[in-house]
Amino acid sequence: MAAEVLAELGAVSWRQPTDERFLRRYARIWLCWTVAYTAPFLAAAIGLVMLEPLAFPVALASLAHAWIIPELYAFRGASVLRPKGPRNQSSEAVAQGLLGDLLGHLPRELQRRTGLAMQRSDMGVWLLGEAGAVLVAPGGRRVHCFCVRTTDRELPPSDRIAHLLLALRTDEQGFATVANHAFCGAPWRVRRRLPVAMRPALDAACEAARAEDGERA
Amino acid sequence: MSRLIKMDASGHSTLAEWTEEDQSGFDAAVREFRTALDEGCIGVLDQGEGQAQQVRELPRDAELVILRRPIAGG
Numbered sequence: 001m002a003a004e005v006l007a008e009l010g011a012v013s014w015r016q017p018t019d020e021r022f023l024r025r026y027a028r029i030w031l032c033w034t035v036a037y038t039a040p041f042l043a044a045a046i047g048l049v050m051l052e053p054l055a056f057p058v059a060l061a062s063l064a065h066a067w068i069i070p071e072l073y074a075f076r077g078a079s080v081l082r083p084k085g086p087r088n089q090s091s092e093a094v095a096q097g098l099l100g101d102l103l104g105h106l107p108r109e110l111q112r113r114t115g116l117a118m119q120r121s122d123m124g125v126w127l128l129g130e131a132g133a134v135l136v137a138p139g140g141r142r143v144h145c146f147c148v149r150t151t152d153r154e155l156p157p158s159d160r161i162a163h164l165l166l167a168l169r170t171d172e173q174g175f176a177t178v179a180n181h182a183f184c185g186a187p188w189r190v191r192r193r194l195p196v197a198m199r200p201a202l203d204a205a206c207e208a209a210r211a212e213d214g215e216r217a
Numbered sequence: 218m219s220r221l222i223k224m225d226a227s228g229h230s231t232l233a234e235w236t237e238e239d240q241s242g243f244d245a246a247v248r249e250f251r252t253a254l255d256e257g258c259i260g261v262l263d264q265g266e267g268q269a270q271q272v273r274e275l276p277r278d279a280e281l282v283i284l285r286r287p288i289a290g291g
Binding site: 004006007008011012080088091092093094095097098102119120121131132146147148149150151152154155156158159162163164166167169170175178179180 | 225226287
């Protein structure tokens with residue numbers, strides 16, 4: 001990636017730069033947070049049954065909370081890649097052509113099948129959607145989901161992706177800093193909440209992240 | 218032939234075209250480019266291999282300069 005500062009960074013000058021170190025720390029905090037809001041429900045469920053077995057319906061409700069809340073977070077993460085905004089069918093073909101020119105052969109084919117553009121980078125492998133991006137960290141065992149979009153919402157879908165791709169290629173760290181972090185966790189948690197057509201893109205990104213990690217090692 | 222394009226609701230529009238020898242064409246492209254920057258667009262030169270460069274002056278020898286809108290966290 002070029003060592004250039006993204007123009008949009010001026011709008012979020014108070015933010016700490018989102019680099020690999022920041023993301024590793026964020027992932028640890030996210031894990032602790034997940035344990036912190038899940039463990040009390042699990043403990044309550046176990047404690048209730050131990051104290052009074054007849055309270056098992058309440059224990060089940062407590063277990064349901066322990067399952068549902070992380071699922072809602074994962075759903076929020078997957079949502080960053082879902083198609084959003086106007087479809088602009090009449091101009092999408094033109095936009096698709098430009099995006100195809102920007103992508104290499106394999107990412108272009110993947111984008112046409114799944115609607116997501118894949119970009120390898122220093123921080124991992126990115127998947128870009130119309131209004132968000134997912135970064136698969138090196139090794140493919142963790143994903144970071146970001147809400148980020150162009151400020152012109154009338155653009156056709158492929159142009160919205162091209163905006164994110166060009167910004168990412170200009171300054172990866174700046175791109176991640178401008179974006180809002182929505183979720184961090186294991187890829188499988190996001191994959192099951194993605195539309196079926198998009199899942200091969202996440203699989204390909206995880207595979208690429210594993211391969212790159214192997215090459216680095 | 219070099220091109221200055223802007224991503225818009227139609228997919229993209231070609232704002233100007235010029236060649237190395239075509240000074241008037243390049244001047245017109247520079248005017249269009251500056252107008253777009255004043256409107257808040259960002260000029261980008263895609264360099265392939267996962268790299269792109271922001272440009273504040275229109276490079277005469279660039280094949281394709283793309284104007285995009287700013288991005289923001291959703």
